[in-house]
Amino acid sequence: MSEKVLMKGNEAFAEAAIRSGCRYYFGYPITPQNEIPEYMSRELPKVGGSFVQAESELAAISMAYGGAVAGGRVFVSSSSPGIALMQEGFSFLCSTEIPLVILNVSRGGPGVGGIQPGQADYYQATRGGGNGDYHLIVFAPSSIQEAVDMMEMAFRVAEEYRNPVMILADGLIGQMMEPVVLPNPIPDAVREGILKAKPWALTGTKEGRPHNVVKSLYLKPEELENRIMEMDLKYQKAKEQLVRYETNRLEEAEVVLVAYGSTARIAEEAMELLAEEGIQAGLIRPISLWPFPYEAFDKIPEKVKAVISVELSRGQMMDDVKIGSKGRFPVGLSSRVGGILITPPEIAADVKKVLGVER
Numbered sequence: 001m002s003e004k005v006l007m008k009g010n011e012a013f014a015e016a017a018i019r020s021g022c023r024y025y026f027g028y029p030i031t032p033q034n035e036i037p038e039y040m041s042r043e044l045p046k047v048g049g050s051f052v053q054a055e056s057e058l059a060a061i062s063m064a065y066g067g068a069v070a071g072g073r074v075f076v077s078s079s080s081p082g083i084a085l086m087q088e089g090f091s092f093l094c095s096t097e098i099p100l101v102i103l104n105v106s107r108g109g110p111g112v113g114g115i116q117p118g119q120a121d122y123y124q125a126t127r128g129g130g131n132g133d134y135h136l137i138v139f140a141p142s143s144i145q146e147a148v149d150m151m152e153m154a155f156r157v158a159e160e161y162r163n164p165v166m167i168l169a170d171g172l173i174g175q176m177m178e179p180v181v182l183p184n185p186i187p188d189a190v191r192e193g194i195l196k197a198k199p200w201a202l203t204g205t206k207e208g209r210p211h212n213v214v215k216s217l218y219l220k221p222e223e224l225e226n227r228i229m230e231m232d233l234k235y236q237k238a239k240e241q242l243v244r245y246e247t248n249r250l251e252e253a254e255v256v257l258v259a260y261g262s263t264a265r266i267a268e269e270a271m272e273l274l275a276e277e278g279i280q281a282g283l284i285r286p287i288s289l290w291p292f293p294y295e296a297f298d299k300i301p302e303k304v305k306a307v308i309s310v311e312l313s314r315g316q317m318m319d320d321v322k323i324g325s326k327g328r329f330p331v332g333l334s335s336r337v338g339g340i341l342i343t344p345p346e347i348a349a350d351v352k353k354v355l356g357v358e359r
Contacts, residue, residue: 003181004179004180004181005179005180005181005182006177006178006179006180007144007177007178007179007180008035008174008175008176008177009105009144009147009169009173009174009175009176009177009178010032010033010034010035010036010039010105010174010175011035011036011039012144012147012148012180012182013036013077013103013105013144013147013148013151013167013169013174014035014036014039014040014043014077015039015043015148015182016147016148016151016152016182016183017040017075017101017151018040018043018044018047018049018185019151019152019182019183019184019185019186020073020151020152020154020155020183020186021073021152021155021186021190021191021194022044022049022073022074022075022101022155023044023047023048023049023050023072023073023191024049024050024064024067024068024072024073024074024075025037025040025044025049025050025051025052025074025075025076025077026052026054026060026061026063026064026067026074026076027040027052027053027054027060027076027077027078028053028054028055028056028057028059028060028078028082029053030057030078030079030081030082031079031107031115032079032105032107032115032116032117032171032174032175033077033078033079033103033105033174035174036077036103036105037051037053037077040075041053056085057078057082057083057085057086058085058086058088058089060076060078060086061076061085061086061088061089061090062089064076064089064100065089065092065093065098065100068093068098068099068100069096069098069201069202069214070201070202070203071195071198071201071202071203072195073101073155073191073194074100074101075100075101075102075103076100076101076102076103077102077103077104077105078102078103078104078105079104079105079106079107079171080104080106080107080108080109080113080118080120080121080124081109081111081112081113083102083104083106083121083124084124084129086102087124087128087129087130088130088131089130090102090128090129090130090134090136090164091128091130091131091132091134092130092216093163093164094130094132094134094135094136094163094164094231095132095134095216095227095231096214096215096216097162097163097200097231098162098164098214099155099158099159099161099162099163099164099165100158100164100165101151101154101155101158101164101165101166101167102136102164102165102166102167103166103167103169104121104125104166104167104168104169105169105170105171105173105174106118106119106120106121106168106169106170106171107170107171107339108120108312108337108338108339109121113339114338114339115171115339116171116338116339116340117170117171117172117175117262117312117339117341118170118171118312118313118337118338118339119170119260119261119263119311119312119313119316119317120312120313120314120316120337121168122168122289122311122313122316122317123316125138125166125168125289125290126138126289126290126292126320132228133228133231133232134231135163135235135238135290136163136164136165136166136290137157137158137161137163137164137165137166137238137242137288137290137291138165138166138167138168138288138289138290139153139154139165139166139167139168139244139287139288139289140167140168140169140260140261140286140287140288140289141167141169141173141261141287142173142260142261142262142264142265142285143173143178143262143265144173144176144177144178144180145178145180145181147167147169147173148180148181148182148183149183150167151167151183152183152186154167157242159194159197159198161234161237161238162200162234163234163238168261168289169261170261170262170312171339172262172341173261173262199212200212200214202214238291239291242288242291243288243291243292243293243295244286244287244288244293245284245285245286245287245288245293245296246283246284246285246287247282247283247284247285247296247299248268248271248282248283248285249271249280249281249282249283250282250283250284250299250300250301251282251301252280252282253280253281253282253300253301253304254279254280254281254303254304254305254355255274255279255280255281255282255304255305255306255307255308255351255354255355256281256282256283256284256300256304256306256307256308256329257270257271257281257282257283257284257307257308257310257334257347257351258283258284258285258286258307258308258309258310258317258321259283259285259309259310259311260285260286260287260289260317263310263311263312263342264283264285264310266310266341266342266343266344266347267283267310267344267347268283269344270310270344270345270347270348270351271283272344273344273345273348274348274351274352277348277352279351279352279355279357281351282300282304284296284297284300286317286320289317292320292323292324293324294320294323294324296324297321297324297325297326297328300325300328300329302328304329305329305330305355306329306330306331306332306351306354306355307321307325307329307330307331307332308331308332308333308334308347308350308351308354309321309331309332309333309334309335310334310335310342310347311333311334311335312335312336312337312341312342313335313337314333314335314337315333315335318331318333330354332350332354333350334346334347334350334351
């Protein structure tokens, strides 16, 4: 097994992308993910890759679109306002079924907001800001190691489903340092095989293949409807095969916390504080945000008195928590916003308030 190395989150994300076969990166600086383009600009040329700093996020996603259409393993990263500017490109990529891996190291908003961690991009990631019937596949790591392990999987899923995949991290994970075990680099022969496994790519016709066409314009309504229904079949398959989540202490719980990303780690500490006061709390940690793990909520015992969504937003995940709960339990919220991290004592206090107890 490889040795652990101490790395900053953003640099570990970038290294994991390179080792996963990424050779093309297009981006634009924005806090708190600036270490990613810096790292890529230094390290990608060493492995024969190409780094391009675009003049804007709009240009970056358009360049990435072109690189991915040509069959490359392409990676883009940004933070909340920058991701907002890329939404049109995401819609085009989904429409034309082009694989791409996106990393959002999210921060507070709305608008320019601040540069501290936030989770208020949940709607943006899971509902989408572009036009039309499409979905990004979205995964949310709670540690640097999980994000590193997730990277190669994200590329594989993007290529299998021919759909962009977003890794939704946050400023805390991007800026903190943790020991990580990095994956072994994908061999060049495997990378070349990945390209050959994309017969739809625009790679030229010198080897005698027919001309490929990539388009998202359908002037005949019947053709567009058929295209959308074909995409929907893929999304239904994703709902069956890509759901990821973890549960903790659900069996003995009287209250269940739901949290993703770095906030889930804070929620785990709150569970310990509550246990010291005689309150048994369980945890559901969604790892796939789209498709959302509604099935996890079926495992909640009937004796549970409340389900509480713990977020760095004003309840954006609560809609999905309520859908998953199916009206079986009251659903509450424990949150901080503006770039302020919620603390375990604050979560514990919110739990006791919802339960109406003083212990």
